[in-house]
Amino acid sequence: xxxxxxxxxxxxxxxxxxxxxxxxxxxxxxxxxxxxxxxxxxxxxxxxxxxxxxxxxxxxxxxxxxxxxxxxxxxxxxxxxxxxxxxxxxxxxxxxxxxxxxxxxx
Amino acid sequence: xxxxxxxxxxxxxxxxxxxxxxxxxxxxxxxxxxxxxxxxxxxxxxxxxxxxxxxxxxxxxxxxxxxxxxxxxxxxxxxxxxxxxxxxxxxxxxxxxxxxxxxxxxxxxxxxxxxxxxxxxxxxxxxxxxxxxxxxxxxxxxxxxxxxxxxxxxxxxxxxxxxxxxxxxxxxxxxxxxxxxxxxxxxxxxxxxxxxxxxxxxxxxxxxxxxxxxxxxxxxxxxxxxxxxxxxxxxxxxxxxxxxxxxxxxxxxxxxxxxxxxxxxxxxxxxxxxxxxxxxxxxxxxxxxxxxxxxxxxxxxxxxxxxxxxxxxxxxxxxxxxxxxxxxx
Numbered sequence: 001x002x003x004x005x006x007x008x009x010x011x012x013x014x015x016x017x018x019x020x021x022x023x024x025x026x027x028x029x030x031x032x033x034x035x036x037x038x039x040x041x042x043x044x045x046x047x048x049x050x051x052x053x054x055x056x057x058x059x060x061x062x063x064x065x066x067x068x069x070x071x072x073x074x075x076x077x078x079x080x081x082x083x084x085x086x087x088x089x090x091x092x093x094x095x096x097x098x099x100x101x102x103x104x105x106x
Numbered sequence: 107x108x109x110x111x112x113x114x115x116x117x118x119x120x121x122x123x124x125x126x127x128x129x130x131x132x133x134x135x136x137x138x139x140x141x142x143x144x145x146x147x148x149x150x151x152x153x154x155x156x157x158x159x160x161x162x163x164x165x166x167x168x169x170x171x172x173x174x175x176x177x178x179x180x181x182x183x184x185x186x187x188x189x190x191x192x193x194x195x196x197x198x199x200x201x202x203x204x205x206x207x208x209x210x211x212x213x214x215x216x217x218x219x220x221x222x223x224x225x226x227x228x229x230x231x232x233x234x235x236x237x238x239x240x241x242x243x244x245x246x247x248x249x250x251x252x253x254x255x256x257x258x259x260x261x262x263x264x265x266x267x268x269x270x271x272x273x274x275x276x277x278x279x280x281x282x283x284x285x286x287x288x289x290x291x292x293x294x295x296x297x298x299x300x301x302x303x304x305x306x307x308x309x310x311x312x313x314x315x316x317x318x319x320x321x322x323x324x325x326x327x328x329x330x331x332x333x334x335x336x337x338x339x340x341x342x343x344x345x346x347x348x349x350x351x352x353x354x355x356x357x358x359x360x361x362x363x364x365x366x367x368x369x370x371x372x373x374x375x376x377x378x379x380x381x382x383x384x385x386x387x388x389x390x391x392x393x394x395x396x397x398x399x400x401x402x403x404x405x406x407x408x409x410x411x412x413x414x415x416x417x418x419x420x421x422x423x424x425x426x427x428x429x430x431x432x433x434x435x
Contacts, residue, residue, distance in 0.1 A: 049221075050271065058271040061306050061315070064189045064434075065405035079129045083137055085167070087183060089216035089225030089266065092164030 052101030059088050059098070069105040077102045107193055111416075111426035120144065123154070123186070133161040155207060165217045172252070173212060175205040176227030177262040177278035179302045180321055180353075188406045188434030191357050192398045194414070194426075196321075196378035198351020203323040203380070204300055205234065205249040205280060210259065223268040233260025233282035236291055236327065241340035242388035244332040245347025247284055247296055247325060256287035264300075272306040284327070291330055298325040300352075314360035322352030327384070345384060353378035359402075374398040374412070382419070390419040398428075406434035 050058065060066040072080060077099055085095045110116035121143035128136040138156040142149060157171035174182045180199045184190050200206065210231030216223055232254035234247035262280030269275075278300040285291025300323040307316045326348050333341025359372040376396045383389050398412035409431050416424040 054271070058306075062272065062274065062304055063183045065402065067405045078132070079127050079135070082129055082132070082135050082161075083127050085161075086135070086137070086159055086169070086214070089214055089227065091216050091218070092161065094216075 052097035052099075053105075055090070055094050056098045056101055059090055059094070060084070062088070069102045072102075074103050107428065107430040109193075109426060109428055112424050113422065114424075121187075135159050165215045167214050168211070169214070170211045172207060172209045173229075175208040175231075175249075175262070175280070176212060176214060176229055176264045177280045177298070177300060178204040178206060178323075179264060179266075179276055179278065179300070179304075180319075181206045183304075184319065186434060187430070187432035188408060191317075191355070191372060191374045191400055191408075191410070192376055192396055192412050193410050193428035193430035194396075194412075196351075196353035196355075196376065197380040197392060197394065198353055198378055199300070199321050199323055201380070202351045203247075203325045203349050204278075204298055205231075205260075205262070207249075207252065208232070208260070208262070209252050222270075225266040225268070225274075226263065228261075228263035230259045230261055233258070233280070234284045234296065235286075236284035236294060236296070238285070238289075238291055238332055239338060241333075241338075241343070241385060243383060243385070244340070244343055244387075245327050245330070245345045245384040246349065246388075247298070247327065256283060256285065256292060258283040262298075274302075274304045276300075276302040276304075278302070278323075285330075290334070294328050294330045296325065296327045298323060300324075308361070310362065312358070312360075313362040314358055317357040318355070320352070320354040322350070324348070324350045332385075340387070343385060347384035349381050349384055351378070351380035370402045372400040372402065374400065390421060392416065392418045408432050 057066060081095055081099050081102070107119050108116070109119070121141060123139055123141050126136070126138045130136065136158050139154040141152040141154050153172065155172050155174055157169050157173045159167055159169040161167055176182060178199060180196065185195065185200070195201070208229055208231035210229055212227055212229035214227035216225035232252060234249045235251040235255050237243040237246045237248055260280050260282035262278070264276050264278035266274050266276040280298045282296050283293060284296045285294045300321060302321040303318065305316070305318040309316060327346070329344065329346040331341070332343040332345055333339070336342060353376055355374065355376040357372055357374040360368050363369050374397070377394070379393045380391065382391045394414055394416045396412055396414040398410060401409045403409065410428065412428045414426045414428070416426060418424065
């Protein structure tokens with residue numbers, strides 16, 4: 001059991017190392033933007049100070065292609081982002097920032 | 107989907123998986139999914155999940171019902187056919203070591219820590235059932251038995267860490283007593299663990315987007331003697347049952363090219379593996395390599411083609427050719 005736990009932790013550290021290394025492929029403009037251009041929709045506890053648009057892009061793209069804001073109505077976006085909050089484990093403030101962006105972008 | 111696998115007859119298949127979302131209030135959501143597919147001369151209808159959730163505050167969500175097991179990130183996030191970039195699912199985490207669906211209660215959420223974020227999900231559920239009656243599967247955990255076989259409840263969860271946007275590392279687990287109540291297996295303890303990595307990166311250098319997914323899982327069932335008196339014909343079989351399996355997948359889509367035809371293509375490569383059944387009498391270890399090419403007609407409509415090199419240890423190959431169309435709406 002202890003050996004199995006050790007292997008799990010070793011694999012976790014290995015994955016963390018790989019993920020950090022993969023930042024070399026990051027879009028430098030995006031990195032600069034997130035660090036220097038917080039917008040109106042930034043929430044006080046939104047990690048990295050991301051805007052609603054950046055939260056929408058970053059969180060949705062982690063699993064699937066993003067759908068354009070015009071694809072659904074306001075009430076549908078309320079429900080869809082509520083549902084996605086359960087899957088992606090985003091905070092309430094991030095949920096509100098994403099919904100606000102989607103509604104304002106149509 | 108069309109599947110042509112060596113040693114099997116080629117076949118078409120289809121399924122319809124409607125999702126029901128009902129937001130009773132801004133804090134309460136009911137979500138459910140069905141799986142409807144033709145089978146033989148009829149139609150199979152399965153309830154995949156049905157859950158009521160309540161947003162307690164910005165960082166905590168409570169849920170009860172039948173839900174995708176949080177300890178297995180693949181089924182929670184990547185399993186739907188319009189999300190999964192390949193036509194089939196990785197064996198190690200989908201057909202083997204980890205739970206897919208749990209029936210019980212969960213608490214989950216996420217919170218920032220400085221510039222990073224942590225997400226979490228913990229649950230109690232009926233848990234798996236220990237296979238004890240068949241030599242081939244002795245010591246394996248059956249996660250498809252949704253009613254409980256004892257008073258013990260499985261406890262599990264997953265914690266994810268996002269050091270930067272687009273990168274997540276996770277650790278999942280589930281501990282349980284999977285033996286039938288009142289039998290010699292009642293106190294046998296089982297532990298499954300999983301580590302996972304998800305990376306999404308847009309790269310100017312590569313003119314596109316790279317997605318990297320990896321997950322590896324281990325299961326451990328404490329020592330027990332199966333068929334101790336030999337009445338089932340294969341015992342006594344003393345066994346500490348261990349299994350492991352996982353996958354790594356990398357996908358590249360040239361989203362920054364100007365040509366639509368190329369921008370909508372996505373190239374995928376996956377390695378997946380599942381160790382042999384722990385008794386040594388069942389399925390051998392299996393390792394597969396899959397190369398796929400997708401064409402995205404819309405953000406959630408995809409045409410997939412893939413070839414899978416599949417060689418179970420000691421058996422003839424089960425290489426397969428797939429074509430699939432999937433749409434999410």
